[in-house]
Amino acid sequence: MEIRIIQAPEVISLRHEVLRPNQPIEMCTYPDDQREGTFHLGGIKDGHIVAVGTFIQRSHETYPELTYQLRGMATSPAVRGEGYGKALLEEARNRLKAQGADGWWCNARLVAVPFYERLGLTVASESFEIEGIGPHHIMVDRF
Template sequence: MINIKKISAEDTYAIRLEVLRENIPLPYKFNGDFDENTFHLGAFSNNKLIAVSSFMSMSKTEFKGLQYQLRGMATLQSFHGKGAGKLMVKKAVELLKANSIDVLWCNAREVAVPFYLKQGFTVVGELFDIEFVGPHYVMKKELK
């Protein structure tokens, strides 16, 4: 069974580094990690942290209303496909709706687009490249 809990920014770092930044010269500590409105979720299996995600109050001019950005979603390789990401998105949506947030958006790696589509996100705009990381799409989920 996988449990989702709020965690600290520091708790996200090891998995971010291993999954998102391995051999990539970009920071695994994000601007906004410690902002008052930022929260981080962790997925635990048998009390082991197996996946992390961060949610930051961040607006894009293309979207209306109150917005949050999902950043740093990462699951340890041996736990891919077990539902941790889905459960973290579900929990975040509950928390964001309770705070009257209108839109959750992210910059999704091209390979993660099918995952986000299954969670109710839609692709917005064209494919773009993030140096050292690769092709991404902006994706959003309307919460109202």
């Protein structure tokens, strides 16, 4: 299993397939994808990107000690359960710890909450709606 840094354009097709299939592909390019401090991780299987996650250097207003936000986490349905998502987040933790970060946060879709909880994240908000996408919780990962 390979997890490595990838470039912003490489995350788009999997984001579209998994996270926003009913929206124009342009909606899968996020304003902070090219921002300084942002990094993209990819899980690679047989030369293909099968999992992606983008970490943006952005503190949460309620949790200012958490200096990175995860956005656009997606795993191909063809490899779900094989550990790519878990390995990607473990690699992100290692990189963020090495940078001196205290943790990270994300807006997690309700269907993803159990996955994040199994990896040690905690729910840190009531459910809220992101228009056009659905209900979410803020989740946090403290080191």
